[in-house]
Amino acid sequence: MNRPCPRLIMAALRGDAGKTTLSIAITVALRQQGITVTPFKKGPDYIDAAWLGRAASGPCYNLDTYLMGSEQVVRFFSRRATENAVSLIEGNRGLFDGVTDAGEFSTAELAKLLRAPVIMVIDCDKVTRTAAAMMLGCLHLDPEVDIRGVILSRVNGNRHASVIRRSIEEYTGLPVYGTVPRLPDLPFVQRHMGLIPPDEHDNVQLALEVAGTIARDYLDISALLRIARSAPPWIIDAFPQAAPLNETGEDRPVIGIIKDKAFQFYYQENIEALADRGAEVVPISALAEEVLPPVDALYIGGGFPETQAGRLAANASFRRSLRAAADAGLPIYAECGGFIYLGKSLTIGDKRYPMVGALPVAFRMENKLQGHGYTTLVADAGNPFFPVGTTITGHEFHYCRILSPRVKKMHTAFQVLKGKGIDGIREGMCKKGILAGFTYVHALGAPTWANALVECARRHRRTKQKQTRIFIESGSTVAFDEQNIPII
Secondary structure, three states: OEEOOOEEEEEEOOOOOOHHHHHHHHHHHHHHOOOEEEEEEEOOOOHHHHHHHHHHOOOOEEEOHHHHOHHHHHHHHHHHOOOOEEEEEEOOOOOOOOOOOOOOOOHHHHHHHHOOOEEEEEEOOOOOOHHHHHHHHHHHHOOOOOEEEEEEEEEOOHHHHHHHHHHHHHHHOOOEEEEEEOOOOOOOOEEOOEEOOHHHOOOHHHHHHHHHHHHHHHEOHHHHHHHHHOOOOEEOOOOOOOOOOOOOHHHOOEEEEEOOOOEEEOOHHHHHHHHHOOOEEEEEOOOOOOOOOOOOEEEEOEEOOOOOHHHHHHOHHHHHHHHHHHHOOOOEEEEOHHHHHHOOEEEEOOEEEEOOOOOOOEEEEOOOOOEEEEEEEEEOOOOOOOOOOOEEEEEEEEOEEEOOHHHHHOEEEEEEEEOOOOOOOEEEEEEOOEEEEOOEEOOOOOOHHHHHHHHHHHHHHHHHHHHHHHHHHOOOOOEEOOOOOEEO
């Protein structure tokens, strides 16, 4: 059915142009007016999505036509967008930047797919009238992209802003909906992978308040809201959502997710997919908890184990308990930072930090990227979660490399068709119930992933229950802990 669906895409001429800060600012400003905002982030991104979620006081969802496919993007957006909320979609890189020279999988293609109006953020550093030429190029390169106006960022005084504004309005006919000066004390601090995540930020609330002030002082929020509300009605696709299995008690598997300052990179859709399939999802901290709590499977995402390496190494009791559970066959799915944590050690500079040791490989942080971009993998060997022959799409972004020469002797699950993986050829190390690698997956782009993890958890739970009954019935005096590991 058709219904009003206010929506707006924030795009730019390039990456690092300030669109994340302005998207956060608009989100905060709309919420201050009592308007609900459902944020989305285009592309494989965790940090910007985390900030947008904090600004909206709710989850931020990712939209990526490479990972999910166009049909899945449309269906998923239809399920999450509501007529009583503004769907604010932050693009990535430049508007037309995609995987191919035709701009495949770009923000522009997403804008056409969702029939969403676009606001362009222009970084005005060291440019004046040329900004109008660049916008003319955007308008003529693909007239089907509905560009409605621009916001000028990093302007250097009133005269600078006036020249650019007049040029853009005269030559392109596009209105300017905001002029933001250089702001040297922004609380959104850059690091090698983008902004410092909110989980590591000293004062998230202050950062959001500053963003709201930027919107109030420099942006025409009323006009931007009108543009969002002018988006054409959206046709709802009656695509059935996965219904929760409503399992309770002994039948409901518990999947732990290590989520703290070291491990922050999780798609909201992945967590929801596990819950939709009947799992109880339990957050765990590898920094604060002394031992791994009782779980039937474990999901360790990426993040910044390098910034927390000292604390991770110091929590030896948790590392030992996780190693024991892994050795006992606990199903574990680990991505990037989680992969590193399961290894023997992480070397940063001239210091070596012990990690879990569940996998016989050592890692080192480098100053240059070791893997970056989309990946395509095909499962060509047995593993705990993907049938042989399965092709999955994902992405990678890491500065870490493997030091251990024994990597070639390890059992790996995937052949790399696109991307780097472990060594450009193989990806996905396996040992007992573990599958770990540098690749991140999205539940909508790897539809068998959530089912497999939940089913492995369910089988592991039943195995533990059966073993417990056997020992009770046999009158065994051997004691077992909550992970079914013998206590000597």
